[in-house]
Amino acid sequence: MQLTWVQQRRLLPLLPDHLARMVLFDLQCGARDAVVCGLRWQWEVRLEELCVSAFVVPRPAVKGRKRSRVLVCNSVAQSIIESVRGQHPQFVFVYSARRKKCEPGPIETMNNTAWQRARKEAGLGDLHVHDLRHTVGLRLREANVEERTICDILWHTRSGMTAHYSVAQALEIQAALELIANERHGWNRTLASIAQDAVGTQVPTERKSG
DSSP states (O other): OOOOHHHHHHHGGGSOHHHHHHHHHHHHHOOOHHHHHHOBGGGEEEETTTTEEEEEEOGGGSTTOSSOEEEEOOHHHHHHHHHHTTSOSSBSSEEOOTTTTOOOEEOSOSOSHHHHHHHHHTTOTTOOTHHHHHHHHHHHHHTTOOHHHHHHHHTOOOOSHHHHTOOOOHHHHHHHHHTTSSGGGOOOOOHHHHHHHHTTTSOOOOOOOO
16 A cells, blocks of 8 residues: 555644654655664764765664665655654664653554554554555655665665666665655656545535435
């Protein structure tokens, strides 16, 4: 399932602040749930030329564990990073239960009770956390980003010598991610997304009597 921009605007306000930040961050970079939840400050590398950060995620934290991967922030993702800086010495995204008055701690998964409740209230009962990743891939495609760059952003494995010598650079990745920071470049839409946005907005047709 692809999350449309209309659905995104419905969903985010229904999420608690800490989870809304994580979801919005994921919609900028397309990382897996485990990577977002386990993101650590020690992995951060500042890209001064681009005025954003990148996170070098070590191999043990990468699915498949073939090699480390780099997550590059766009401007929206960077603003989220700055909003949570200083909340925890180790983890980027944390949660503190106000009722229990405990110290902020890491979050195991975004697919929690709050997520499930919010998606239901937003009329998105079939939306899964992994669909955020699918959404990023589709938005990049809609923005006419090259397939090889999309693969590098989503950490998809590419084979062959051409792939070996065409690894996307940080500038290229950051520029591509800026294209999905808002809906300005979403000129193309899937038929499914059109149908999804129409749900709840159509006025029922009155039946003619007798």
